[in-house]
Amino acid sequence: MTRLTIRTRLILLTSGGLLVLIATNSYLTRKLADNSAGMVTAAELLSSIEEANSAQIAFGEMRYWMTDLAVSQLTLAERYAAAARARMEQHLDKLAPWNSQRVATVRSELAQYEEKAGKAVDEYTDDRRVIGNSLLAQARQHSLVAEQLLASIVQELTGAAIAARQRVVAEAATATRISQIVVAAAVLIGALLTFLVLRSIVLPLRRLVVAMDGLNAGNVSVAIPEAGPDEIGAMARTLAIFRDTLKELRETLAQFEALRGVGRAVGSTLDLQTVLSIVVGRAVEFSRAQAGMIYEYDEVAREFRFRTSHGAEEELTELLKEEPIRRGETAISTAAVIGSPAHVRDLLSNREVTVPTLWDALARLGYRALIVAPLLHEERILGGLVVARREAGEFSQEIVGLIEAFATQSALAVRNAKLFEEQRQRERDLRAAHDELKAAQASLIHAEKMASLGQLTAGIAHEIKNPLNFVNNFAELSRELLQEVKEIISSAADGLKAGTRLDLDELIATLTGNLSKIAEHGQRADGIVTSMLLHSRGGSGERRKTDLNALIEETLNLAFHGARAQDRSFNITLERDLDPSLAPIEIVPQDITRVLLNLFGNGFYAANKRRHEDADPAYQPVLTVTTRDLGDKVEIRVRDNGVGMSPDVRTKLFTPFFTTKPTGEGTGLGLSISYDIVVQQHGGTITVDSNPREFTEFTLHLPRTLRGADMPAAAARASA
Amino acid sequence: MSGTRGEEMRLVSLWREWLRNTRNAILSLLVAGLALSSEVGSAAPADDDMAIARSLAEMLRDVRTVISNQQDLINDPNLGDKHLTGQHVLDQAVQIYSKTTGVDPTKINPASRNGRLLHAMMAAIVEVVDDNQATINEKGTGFKGFIPAMSARLVDEAFGRLAKGEADVKVTAPPELVRNRKARPDQWEAGIIKTKLLDPGWPAGQSYSATVEANGRPAFRVMVPEYYAESCLACHGSPKGEMDITGYPKEGGKLNDLGAVISITLYH
Numbered sequence: 001m002t003r004l005t006i007r008t009r010l011i012l013l014t015s016g017g018l019l020v021l022i023a024t025n026s027y028l029t030r031k032l033a034d035n036s037a038g039m040v041t042a043a044e045l046l047s048s049i050e051e052a053n054s055a056q057i058a059f060g061e062m063r064y065w066m067t068d069l070a071v072s073q074l075t076l077a078e079r080y081a082a083a084a085r086a087r088m089e090q091h092l093d094k095l096a097p098w099n100s101q102r103v104a105t106v107r108s109e110l111a112q113y114e115e116k117a118g119k120a121v122d123e124y125t126d127d128r129r130v131i132g133n134s135l136l137a138q139a140r141q142h143s144l145v146a147e148q149l150l151a152s153i154v155q156e157l158t159g160a161a162i163a164a165r166q167r168v169v170a171e172a173a174t175a176t177r178i179s180q181i182v183v184a185a186a187v188l189i190g191a192l193l194t195f196l197v198l199r200s201i202v203l204p205l206r207r208l209v210v211a212m213d214g215l216n217a218g219n220v221s222v223a224i225p226e227a228g229p230d231e232i233g234a235m236a237r238t239l240a241i242f243r244d245t246l247k248e249l250r251e252t253l254a255q256f257e258a259l260r261g262v263g264r265a266v267g268s269t270l271d272l273q274t275v276l277s278i279v280v281g282r283a284v285e286f287s288r289a290q291a292g293m294i295y296e297y298d299e300v301a302r303e304f305r306f307r308t309s310h311g312a313e314e315e316l317t318e319l320l321k322e323e324p325i326r327r328g329e330t331a332i333s334t335a336a337v338i339g340s341p342a343h344v345r346d347l348l349s350n351r352e353v354t355v356p357t358l359w360d361a362l363a364r365l366g367y368r369a370l371i372v373a374p375l376l377h378e379e380r381i382l383g384g385l386v387v388a389r390r391e392a393g394e395f396s397q398e399i400v401g402l403i404e405a406f407a408t409q410s411a412l413a414v415r416n417a418k419l420f421e422e423q424r425q426r427e428r429d430l431r432a433a434h435d436e437l438k439a440a441q442a443s444l445i446h447a448e449k450m451a452s453l454g455q456l457t458a459g460i461a462h463e464i465k466n467p468l469n470f471v472n473n474f475a476e477l478s479r480e481l482l483q484e485v486k487e488i489i490s491s492a493a494d495g496l497k498a499g500t501r502l503d504l505d506e507l508i509a510t511l512t513g514n515l516s517k518i519a520e521h522g523q524r525a526d527g528i529v530t531s532m533l534l535h536s537r538g539g540s541g542e543r544r545k546t547d548l549n550a551l552i553e554e555t556l557n558l559a560f561h562g563a564r565a566q567d568r569s570f571n572i573t574l575e576r577d578l579d580p581s582l583a584p585i586e587i588v589p590q591d592i593t594r595v596l597l598n599l600f601g602n603g604f605y606a607a608n609k610r611r612h613e614d615a616d617p618a619y620q621p622v623l624t625v626t627t628r629d630l631g632d633k634v635e636i637r638v639r640d641n642g643v644g645m646s647p648d649v650r651t652k653l654f655t656p657f658f659t660t661k662p663t664g665e666g667t668g669l670g671l672s673i674s675y676d677i678v679v680q681q682h683g684g685t686i687t688v689d690s691n692p693r694e695f696t697e698f699t700l701h702l703p704r705t706l707r708g709a710d711m712p713a714a715a716a717r718a719s720a
Numbered sequence: 721m722s723g724t725r726g727e728e729m730r731l732v733s734l735w736r737e738w739l740r741n742t743r744n745a746i747l748s749l750l751v752a753g754l755a756l757s758s759e760v761g762s763a764a765p766a767d768d769d770m771a772i773a774r775s776l777a778e779m780l781r782d783v784r785t786v787i788s789n790q791q792d793l794i795n796d797p798n799l800g801d802k803h804l805t806g807q808h809v810l811d812q813a814v815q816i817y818s819k820t821t822g823v824d825p826t827k828i829n830p831a832s833r834n835g836r837l838l839h840a841m842m843a844a845i846v847e848v849v850d851d852n853q854a855t856i857n858e859k860g861t862g863f864k865g866f867i868p869a870m871s872a873r874l875v876d877e878a879f880g881r882l883a884k885g886e887a888d889v890k891v892t893a894p895p896e897l898v899r900n901r902k903a904r905p906d907q908w909e910a911g912i913i914k915t916k917l918l919d920p921g922w923p924a925g926q927s928y929s930a931t932v933e934a935n936g937r938p939a940f941r942v943m944v945p946e947y948y949a950e951s952c953l954a955c956h957g958s959p960k961g962e963m964d965i966t967g968y969p970k971e972g973g974k975l976n977d978l979g980a981v982i983s984i985t986l987y988h
Contacts, residue, residue, distance in 0.1 A: 073900045076968060125901055127877075 002200055005230045009197045016193065020186040024179055031175035038168035045161035048098045052154045055091035058084045059110070059150065063143055066117040070124045070132060078121075085114065095153065106149045113142035204232040211239055220247040255402055258282040262409045272417035273308060276410060280310040280385065283406040287399045289389040291367065293320055294410060295332060296383040297375070302327045304384055312388075319361050330354040332384040336374040341404055344370035346392045368392035371400060373407035375414055382414040445656065461529045468529060472522040479515040482508055543706070545584040546592070548634060552578065552625055555593050559600035563608075572607055572621040579627045585634050586705050591677040598670035599638040599698050600625075605661065606642025606696060613643065632704055633684070639697040645690045653688060678702065769940035770929060772834045773984040776879075776889050777944050778821060779841045780982060782813040783875055784868035794866055800859040806846030813845060837887050837986075844878035865966075873902060888934075888985040894918060894978060897956075897971050908932060909943065909983050917945050917978055924976070937987050944982040948973045 004012075065081035068074070088110065096103045116139030123132035207225040214222030224240040227233040265278045276294045284292040291311040295304035304327070306320040327333050331353045335342040344353050347368050351359055362370075367388040375383035385407040389395070395403075486508050489501070496504070556574060563570050600623065607621030626637040645653070645660070652658045654675040659668035678686045683703050690696040786809050787794075793802050818824045825842065828835040848871060849856075855864050869891065876889045892898065892905040894913050905913060916928050929942040948956060955964035956979060960972025973979060 069901070073902055074968070075898050075901050075904070078901060121901075 002204075002228050002230060006201055006232065009200065013190075013193050013197050017186070017190050020182070020190070024182050024186065027182070028175060028179050031171065031179075035168050035172050035175070038164055038171065042161050042164040042168060045157050045164055048095055049154055049157040049161060051091045051094040052150055052157060055088050055095065055106075056147070056150045056154070058088035058091060059143070059146060062088060063113075063117075066114075066121065066139075067136075070117075070121045070136065073125055085110075098157070099153070102149060102153055106146050106153075109142045109146035109149065113139045113146060115139075116142060201232070204228070204236070208232060208235055208239060211236075211243075215239070215243055215246060218250075220250055255286055255398075258286055259402075259405055259409065262406060266409055266413045266416065270417060270420040272413060275413040275417075276308045277310065279406050279410045279413065280308060283385060283387050283403055284310045286402050287371065287387050287389070287395060289371075289387045291316070291388045293386050293388075294375075294383060295325065295386070296414060297327075297336075297381045298324075299381075304332055307383065313365055316361050316365060319358060323355055323358055325355060325358075327381075330358075331370065331372045332374070332386065335372045336376070336381045336384060339374060339376060339379075341371055341373040341400055341407070343395065343400065344372070345394050348392075362388065366390045369395065371395055371403050373403050375407055375411035377411050377415045382411050382418075385410055465526065465529050468522060468526050472519060472526060475515045475518040475522060479512055479519065482512050482515065486512075543586050543588050546587050546589045547582075548585050548587070548592075548636070548702075549578040549580075549582055549627060551589055551593060552576075552596060552627065552636070555596040556600060556625060559597055559604065563601070563604045567608070570604070570608055572604060572623055575622060575624040577624065577626040579629050582627055582629045582634065585702060587682060587702060588677075591681060592702075595674040595677050595700070596636075596638075598674045602670065603638055603640035603642065603696070606644070607640045608642075610641070610643045610693070630701070634702045634704065636700040636702070637697055638700075639695055641695050644692040644694050644696050646692055650688060650690060654686075682706070768833070769986045770942065772837055772887075772986055773929070773940070773942040773944075775821075775825070775828075775834055775838050776841055776887070776984055777942075777982045779813065779817055779825065779838060779845075780872055780875065780889060780891070782816040782820070783809065783845045784872045785816055786812040787866070787871045788868045791867070794856050795862050795864055797860050797862045801857050804849070804856055805853070806849035809849045810842050810845045814842070833886075837883055840882040840887075841875070841879050841889070844875045844882050847878050847882075848874040863965075867966075873900065877902075886987055888983075888987075890983045890985075891980055892983050893980045897973070897979065899968055905981070905983070908934070908941065909981070912943050913978070913981060917943060917981060931988075934985050934987065939988060940986040942984045942986075944984070945978055946980040946982065947976050948979040950975060952979055 062081050062084035065077045065084060069077035069081055092103050092107060092110075116135050120132045120135035120139060123129070123135060204225055211222050211224050220243055222243065224243060225232075225236050227236040227240070262275075262279050262282055265275050269275060280292040280294050284290070289311075291309065291313075293309040293312055294307045296307040297304050301324075304325040306317075306324070309317050309320065312320070325332055327336075331342040331344060331350075344350055347353060347359070347362055347370060353359065353370065354362070367390055369389045369392050371387045373385045373387075374381065375385060385403065387403055486505075489496075489504050489508070553576070556576075560572070560574065563572075603623045604621075607623060611619055611621050622641050624637070624639045626635075626639070628635040628637075649660060654671050655668075656672040657668035658672075675686055678684045678700055683706055685699075685701045687699050688696065689699070789812075790804055790809070793799070793804060796802070814825055825838050828838055830836060830839050852866055852871075852874070855866055858864060872891050876891065880888045890903065892903050892909055892913075895905060895910060898904050912928055912930075916922055924947065925945060927942055927944045929940065931938065931940050933939065934941060953973060953975065955966070955968075956971045956973040958970065958972050958974075961969045964970055
């Protein structure tokens with residue numbers, strides 16, 4: 001059946017069905033025609049029976065009205081009798097075709113009856129009743145004969161009608177049975193043929209659908225059903241062509257995608273290792289090889305150096321790393337010189353294709369064929385791409401072209417990477433120069449400021465120092481004079497009253513105490529002024545071993561009282577966690593004091609500000625100072641629970657002239673100077689940590705000696 | 721019994737109504753006939769024959785009137801002997817005749833042709849009424865069918881016999897209106913009715929007379945038309961085909977249509 005086309009199969013199937021249908025239909029039509037004729041005959045017989053019965057009825061009516069006429073003499077009866085007679089004639093006319101002879105006999109009897117009855121009526125009309133009776137009796141004889149004739153006609157017609165009907169029924173039943181058998185046989189045969197035809201179509205179609213589904217799912221290796229001579233065969237052939245085309249398209253697309261992927265990788269990343277790994281991976285994949293490697297050319301050393309590989313065994317990789325290839329040796333140099341891929345069809349017959357150790361390894365690992373493509377950029381050798389296959393023989397032109405394209409991409413990537421590296425180096429240089437310039441500029445500004453501030457401070461300090469010297473000197477002198485007064489009084493004590501002497505002793509003791517305090521505070525003020533003078537002289541202080549805990553204690557007190565002096569309502573809890581084992585450290589104490597004063601002052605300000613802003617009675621301002629001996633350096637932590645600071649503020653914290661205080665309250669130089677003192681003068685670090693509305697903590701690391709300073713200024717600032 | 725009684729009373733009531741209508745119709749026909757008798761159309765008028773014909777027609781109408789007037793009595797189912805004898809009926813007919821014509825028919829010379837035939841008519845009246853005494857006096861039966869038309873036909877038949885072939889009187893009508901086949905017009909009568917009396921140009925009420933051959937003998941024949949009065953239409957009017965009191969379908973006649981013809985044949 002499959003040798004026929006589907007159209008032929010369907011035409012044959014349809015034609016067979018139609019032939020059976022036509023034959024059955026013709027037979028039934030003929031039988032229906034016969035039946036119709038039989039039915040017509042039966043109907044005609046029934047109609048004739050109807051006519052005969054009607055004739056009988058009309059005859060009965062006629063006899064009745066004739067009799068009534070004879071008695072009543074009413075013309076109405078006469079008209080009724082005539083009408084019945086006319087109807088009877090009509091019925092007899094319709095009966096005549098069936099049996100004209102019998103009908104003629106009836107007519108004859110009817111005529112005789114009518115004649116006799118009419119005469120009888122006339123006799124009755126003329127009141128001759130006896131003759132009328134006689135004539136009516138004669139008429140009755142004819143009426144009986146006519147009645148019997150009509151009855152016999154009805155009987156015969158009924159018999160004939162029954163026979164005709166039975167004949168029609170029998171023929172219809174026979175035709176029905178025959179047609180049922182034929183239709184059943186036709187249905188069975190049709191169903192069988194339909195099944196076979198459908199099977200011959202559906203099965204190959206299903207196989208085709210499976211193949212199409214496979215192709216749709218991307219399986220280009222799907223089996224295409226065998227192509228027969230029919231339409232499905234044509235479809236199978238077309239599908240096979242489609243599959244092959246699709247296969248080629250997919251391969252082309254895959255190559256294109258691979259190239260695009262490589263191109264994208266080249267364009268999207270400047271990581272040369274990543275790009276080259278992608279390239280060599282794709283090259284191995286699409287050339288159906290087993291291993292690939294990329295060399296980068298070192299122009300200085302004039303040799304090719306292994307950069308990356310794909311699929312290569314570890315042994316081979318190690319060897320490749322150890323064995324650079326000098327220019328002029330092996331196929332890679334040849335390819336670079338000629339500027340196109342070198343093709344090694346059989347490694348075993350070409351020992352000069354690479355260096356001996358590498359050749360041995362390749363041969364041992366089973367590699368037989370190689371493609372070596374140079375990485376070139378404007379005739380400049382950048383490297384080489386090698387693809388190795390275990391199967392000897394030639395690579396197809398498509399693969400060679402693809403490898404060449406990959407090599408071009410690799411060259412581009414190498415070139416980009418080199419350009420990028422150069423660019424990055426230039427950026428680094430520029431940034432360093434810029435940083436140095438900025439630092440110099442900042443130092444210049446700071447120095448300028450400090451110079452003017454120093455001049456001002458030095459002037460003021462100098463002016464204060466002179467009166468202060470007077471205060472100190474005269475206080476000392478007064479205390480000596482009081483000692484002399486005391487001695488004089490002691491010598492003259494006998495002449496004084498006891499009470500007076502006690503009063504004098506008390507007064508002298510009080511004055512001596514006061515003068516001591518004046519001297520003490522005068523010395524302190526002198527120290528401060530001296531510090532100011534030292535600071536104004538700008539780092540000219542000398543480094544000396546200093547007890548840092550004591551310095552912190554002294555500075556903390558100074559800062560606290562200074563704050564209290566400015567604001568009598570100011571208060572804060574000062575917590576000290578000072579490492580008792582802290583050994584003296586080599587610092588410039590005046591400068592570190594300035595740093596500590598700044599940090600404490602800022603802590604007081606932040607805590608006081610939070611106290612005012614929150615107005616929370618439960619809030620207790622606290623400032624904690626911690627010291628730790630870290631061996632070669634010392635750590636100082638200053639932590640307050642004030643308003644804290646945002647990350648944005650934190651990044652600008654050590655910038656000169658940056659302040660969060662209202663105008664007039666801060667210069668913005670405190671932390672900047674502190675930074676310079678700690679980082680640049682002492683080689684230490686200063687960092688800050690803070691959470692808004694929680695805390696701020698400064699951490700200082702001071703090396704024990706200047707030699708111990710290991711953090712450059714820039715790095716320390718960055719960590720801040 | 722009460723049911724039967726009630727049915728009889730209803731029939732008597734209907735009969736009385738029909739009788740009144742019939743009587744009025746007869747009176748109307750009589751008046752019309754008398755009024756038009758002076759304008760007799762004739763092919764060969766003969767004064768004596770016409771006078772005899774008028775006389776016979778008048779007597780016939782009179783006896784019909786009497787029978788009509790006595791219908792209540794005749795159809796009384798409760799009364800046996802009604803003493804409605806032939807002589808009694810004749811006396812009343814004579815009385816009407818005399819009143820109508822101003823002539824006492826009993827005084828007409830019985831030897832004259834007119835007297836002879838008129839007496840034969842009066843004898844026929846007596847004979848018919850007497851012959852039907854059993855019917856008239858039938859107790860328990862209401863409508864007895866002894867109606868003016870029937871009595872007139874019976875009188876006509878008796879007159880024909882008593883006149884001994886000298887004259888015949890018959891009440892006939894256009895063929896389609898004839899109810900009793902004895903009243904069917906003969907060929908001549910049917911022709912006159914069709915061509916003369918039913919002709920739209922025929923003067924209403926005018927009789928037709930002619931001397932023609934009848935039953936093989938020369939005779940003077942007179943056709944006196946009678947028209948439907950309003951009272952006639954109860955049985956002969958519309959709707960056509962509806963049964964009247966006698967059980968006969970109405971003819972569908974209209975007022976002043978030709979309803980009957982008194983045909984008188986005087987043999988020469």
